Amino acid sequence: MYTEDPKTNSSQETEEEQYALDDARRVKVLSPSMMVFKRFVRNKLAIVGFIILVIMFTFSFIGPLFSPYSIAQLFTHDSYEWKTYATGRYNTDPNYMIAEGEEFPAGARSQFLLAVSGKTGGKTLEIGDTVPFEYNKTNYTVTVLDIRGGKPVYSIGSARFVASALLGKINKIDPEFDTPEIREALTARAADKKAKETTLKAGDYTFNISTVAKETVFELAGEESVLVAYDTFLPLEKEYEPLTKSFAFVKKVYEAAGNNESSFEYDGKTFEVQETESETELLVGGTPVMLVSDIAFGTYQVGTELSSDFLIQTSDAIRTNTVNFSFVNSQGEDTNARINLVNGNYYVETAQKTQLLMVTEPPSKEHLLGTDLYGMDLITRLMYGGRVSLMVGFVVIFFETFLGVILGGISGYFGGWTDTLLMRLVDLVNAIPFYPTIIIIGSILDHLKVGATARLFLLMVVIGILGWTGIARVVRGQILSLREQDFMVATEATGIRTSRRIFRHLVPNVMPLLIVNATMGLGGVILLEATLGFLGLGVKYPMASWGSIINQATDMHVMTTAWWIWIPAGALILTTVLGFNFVGDGLRDAFDPKMKR
Amino acid sequence: MAEEKKKDAAVTSPAEETNNQEKAAAGSIQVNSLEALQERIRYVDGLPKAQHDDQNVIEVSHLLKYFPIKAGLFSRLVGYVRAVDDISFNIKRGTTMGLVGESGCGKTTVGKTILRLNDKTAGQILFNGIDIHALPHEELRKLRPKIQMIFQDPYSSLSPRFPVNEIIGEAVKEHHIVPASEFSDYIDEVMLSCGLQPYHKDRYPHEFSGGQRQRICIARSIALKPDFIVCDEPVSALDVSIQAQIINLLMDLQNELGLTYLFISHDLSVVEHISDTIGVMYLGNLVEHGEKKKIFSNPLHPYTEALFSSIPIPDPDVKMNRVILEGSIPSPANPPSGCKFHTRCSKCMACCSEVTPELKEIESGHFVACHLYD
Known part of the structure; x- marks a missing residue:
């Protein structure tokens, strides 16, 4: 009789050699899970699906580690643009200067x-x-x-x-x-x-x-x-700026000008007066310090400081109707400028450095799939989006299965009133219209300004709560039929503990069904998440999901010109769902004992 | 339903109520109404129970198993299926009792109720003097190994996800039948004694034939060192040659281990082969009960006669004198009054439809319930 310890490999091999050809011991023993695995491996489509999923997971979970960019990194390029720098205008309204x-x-x-x-x-x-x-x-x-x-x-x-x-x-x-x-x-x-x-x-x-x-x-x-005049006092040197607001000084300037004096004294300083037809320049020790002009200037951007050269050059340009001129700005840089006359206002425009978002940039070496509508690297977004999409799928399915197994299991194992009550609850949940609920919850979350991560988790919980019923019904049905099987009666008759009966006998027999259901359901949840993302109800910036990336293609311009935004995301969703379905089909066939392949 | 209620009301009108009670007290229930049945449950439960005798392993007295029929929105109780209707028998240590009868006559229910896989409705079941249905659950679980069951269908009674050694050994471990160090040897030993090879240990049920599976079932039972095994039609799913092997295996094990069997079957030749005593059931009642030889040589009840006449005789020259039963077995939810068999009985008399016959000892160790022998 065969009494050798079968664990020692060498002895087993030698023993096997001694077996006769028709010896039953030659038959290799396969456990049910091993047989499932073998049948699965033989299914080519399932293997294709499995490979697709492996690729998707690698792409989404390992890919970002190799991406040089972060999820919401914006890409810009420098550009020079004519932008209004300052405005000038002939004074047509009198300026009133009132003594203190x-x-x-x-x-x-x-x-x-x-x-x-x-x-x-x-x-x-x-x-x-x-x-x-x-x-x-x-x-x-x-x-x-x-x-x-x-x-x-x-x-x-x-x-x-x-x-x-x-x-x-x-x-x-x-x-x-x-x-x-x-x-x-x-x-x-x-x-x-x-x-x-x-x-x-x-x-x-x-x-x-x-x-x-x-x-x-x-x-x-x-x-x-x-004093009433059509002039403005423009300080060319900063220290003289307070004087422009001093009534006494201004009066002195006009008196000197009116009397055609070549200089006057104020506050211990001698100011030379150089008068032209329409403007007066005041000099101290030969340096121009102030300009009295009938042109008023205004800055256009916050923080612009008008340099004295700007004032002089621009005044000249306006008076001579020159369009292009240059001046030295307050940072001491030579700046080209041009003048644009609109409705009596002279807009002085300078070429300024601006950072432009690289929006809908076509694929290039730096951005393998180009950039999206907001100037973010698409392939990086797709990787991180894959994480969200796959994670949503898994978390939701896990949550649904968990709820479904607990409630369906209780329903099936205990039966009676519990069963009736839980199945009516299932009917009730099934009667909740899915999309209106999601849309309402989405807008409530918008209103409450819930953060992107919290929103994602809430979304998963809501999808899970609305979706557990299918699994609960399947589990209930399976447990109802298993409960009556002789082998379950046998466990009772042999005095096996209840916990062991449930976890060692019932659960493993429900498992195959659950695995198949979950795998097939995963594709569905990913599609659902993509749909919600497309409708703008899914994850929000800075997070990404494949659905929300496609959402950009609701813009006709993107749809028609920027194929790299929506085609890769769509292809990823398609292949992933296909992969899950292939694997699900493969598992279903593999678990089906009637399939003898 | 309303009509039925009216009927019930009419039946249980105050004038007749006392009459009903008297009838019930006499054990001759005529009415299948809910109230009457509940009255009968109380009456049977109140009957004196048999005292424990040490030579008996199983003592069943006045066992009643009614399954409630519920209907309507609120699952109201509307009646009972009278699956087992007041039966009593004992099984002596080391013997086999064959329980025969048509399909649906309550044989399996008796077996399952003895194991407390069903709850009894009334009566008492003593196993070695212990009232099984009175035990708390944890104690019952500890007693379980002593009373085992072999199921009819060897395909569905083995968990498809366990290898053979786990199927056999699971409960052995659970109840610490043998020390952990001897476990493996013990399983080998049990498998060998049931005609299985130890190298079958790691195989799964789907790799075995029906006969082998039934051997696994038997091995699972005897591995727990039971005193008593309910064999619920263990061979009816198997072909004849395998049937013989299994029956012989059961008999060998009985000789070896001193087991006691309750052998439930509708196959009389098998029952004749294995049994020491025989009980014949019809619609929840034991109509004839006694030693095998006496019953086979002298069947008294018309139903037993009809059953035995159906046993094929392997001789083409013998003219079979078959008693053909008319119609099919009535519904146990609404059985006929009086003798339940009277609707199909060839020897039916006037009293049969009114008075329920009682089990009487006609000759020593041979009981029958029939008005023919009053």
Whole structure:
């Protein structure tokens, strides 16, 4: 009798040689799982599917390790573009410069404009002319300080009420001026009906006299507190910038210009004045420090600092109607510029360096499958997307199978009320419309601004919860039939423990069915995930999935011109699902004991 | 259903209720109504049980197994299938009792209820004096190896995913029948004694023929060193030559190990070969019970006569005097009143349809339940 330990290989081999040809011991023993494996291996299509899956897994899980790029890396290239750098414009509205602490309300401005335009009656004003106007019971006097480029510079001073006299008698007087000497002089002037002078000297003051409805009004000429000009003061040197806002300085500049002085002093410095037809340059020690010009400049981009050279060159270019010119910018770089005139605005454009996204770049050495709509490397996205797609498939199927086995197993093993209850639950879950639910949940997640990873996991849970019913039914049916099999009764009769009966006898017999179901289901889940991704309900940036990559092809431009965006992703989905289906078919055939191949 | 209810109501009207109870008390139930059946369950359960006798391995007294029939939305109980309807018998140590009867007469239910694979409805089953149906589950599990079963279908009774040594050895390990060091030798020994070669150990059930599979089933049972084995038609799925091998194997093992069998079969020649005593069942009742020789030489019950007349005689010259039974076995859910066999009995009398006959000892060790012998 054969009593040798079959584990020792050498002795077994020698024993086998001694067996007769018809000895039953020659028959090789195969365990059921080994037979399944053998039958699977013999199935060519299943092997093709298996190889496809191995390739897909390698591509998705090992591929990214070799990719030089990261999942959401954006690719850009440098480019020079004409971009608006600054704008210039001839001043057509007057600039009001108001001395500190003084006021010049909007009503006064309009009165002033009326006075200088209307009341002069077509007569052009000359330097030194004065025009009075009244606003809010205050008398103002406008003096022309200078004429620059045909446009006058006005200085406005307000008058201070001193006294008024009616019928040769003073009826109102400012107490400050109420001295006998002044009173006497004023009374004399008021009584003298023939007097034509508009000024009167009394004491240390010179009073302006005006007659309003038989009332003689004496006023003291006030300080000039407002300057009106069509110019802007452009500092060429930074340290002189505060001066441009100083009323006293500006007034000094205009007085000097009006008097054709070649220099003036301010704050201990001597400023030389070089006047051209429309602009004035101020120099200190031969260096130009300020430009008084009727062209106003504005920056167009945040952080642009206009250099003095820019101001000078651009002013020249605008005045000479030159289109192309160059200037040295505040960083000391030579910059080419061109001027674009739109609606009286001069747009100064410079060629600026810009980073452009490499969008829908066709396949190249750097990007084997080109770049996508957002400038990300497609093959890298496909690798990471494969991870998501495959992981979603596996996690969802695992989750579905877990739920299905637990609930279907309980249903089948215990039967009765539990079974009825669980099967009605299955019916209920089956009645939930899948896509509307997913779409609603998707928009809720959008609203709650759930992160990409959390969203992915929630999505998997939802798909799993909606999808376990099929597996539960299959498991229930299988367990119901197994439970009644004699070999299960035999385990009871031989007194095997319940846990062992379930896990050693029932579960292994349900396993083949589960494996086949899960494998076939995997393809379905991957397709589902791709569909959701395509509808924009799947994973979100920066994550990628094959479905969400194809989603870019909803753009007609991408669809027709950038084949490398959607064809590889589509091909990956197709082959993977095909692979799972082949393997699933192969496993089903292999597990089927009636298949004797 | 409503009609039935009305009928029930009519039957159990107060005037008749006492009458019904009297009838039930007399053991002559006439009515298959739910209430009457429940009354019968209570009545049978209350009958005095047999006392334990040490020479008996199995003592079945007043065993009743009714399967509930449920219907309607809320699975309301509407009736019972009377699979086993008050039967009593004992099996002496080291003997074989053959249980014969048509398909569906409740033989297998008796076997399974003895093993407590079904719960009893009423009655008592003693195994070596232990009330099997009163044991807590854990103790029952420990007792299981002592009472084994061999199934009818050797194909479905072996788990397809285990090799032979695991099928045989699983419960041996579970119950620590032998020390772990002797396990392998023990399995070899058991397999050899059942006509299997030890090199079959690593093979799977699908690689065996039906006869070999049945040997595996037998090996699985005897590996647990049982006292008592229920053989539930162990040879009916096998061809005749293999049947003989299996029967002889069972008999050899009985001689060797002193086993006690309950041999359930509808094949009378096989039962004649193996049994010491025979019980004949019809529709849940034991109609005849006694020593093999007495029954075979002198079948008393008309049903037994009809059964025995169907045994083929391997002699072409003998004119067979067959008793052909008319019709088929009635439904155990609604069996005929009185003697359940009266609808098919050739010797039916007026009283047969009204009074249930009781099992009476006609000659020593030969019991029959028939009005012919009143």
